Amino acid sequence: MNADQLVNALLAAARAHPPRDEAPDDFARRIMARVSQQPPPRIPRAWSPTLWHAAAPCLGLMLLVSVWSALASYYLDPDPLLDDHLENTVFAALPNPGEEW
């Protein structure tokens, strides 16, 4: 016997007999009795206005930091060795290329 044919026949049998969709008479009332014991549904969107309130102070702080950074770089003499210090720090962990060659 061909198993594929049998599977197809069985699936056709399942399609030919969709399940009933009736509900028991008092089912909705029973669910409502359960629902009334539940806490009210939460609205997740409630936190979004709070985030919007926080947006203005964050923007102000960002502007202050930007202005402070711009003024500091204008009035203070930049360290001429800063690039060298940065490079030494970054490459400190690497072996000396001169030694390799």
Next chain:
Amino acid sequence: MDPDSKLIAAVLQGDIDSFESLIQKYQPRLFAMARRYARNETEVQDLVQEMLIKAYQRLGSFRGRAPFEHWLMRLAVRTCYDFLRARRRNRETACTDLSDEENQWLDQFAHHAAPPAESEPGARELIQRSLDHLPPPARLVIGLLEIEGRSVKEIAQLTGWSVPLVKVRAFRARRMMRKYIERLLRTSSL
């Protein structure tokens, strides 16, 4: 604003009784879905109850971008999937011999030129037995794709799986079902 959205807004504003109208409207679809996966009426009612309580608790997360029906069906399918997984964990799979009706239907299928009627109890018992044997993802995908006739894309939306995953699971599910049927045929000596 469609009628469902009005009812949902009323529930969210504290008018719990509006939820009963949603239950009345959608319970036939939920019962039909639950009866595909649950084995008896007690399980069916427990499953539908779980779907509706979850729907109530999560009503606030309904955004209204898609119809409420789609949102509810997605929740219902995922609840059915959780139910199948829980049943599998508890190893509640019945392993009994084939009934007389099943043997008779198989015998008629194997030895007669005219295929037996799909409406016969033997066919229904056999398909139920085969589906009960499948693991939850296979059971769900066979139910949605082969029996309910939904598209792969629709199943992906309902289950939250990707389209390729649905295709792979559908392929494996059918293969598992065929293997199980072959084993049944061997043991029933047809």
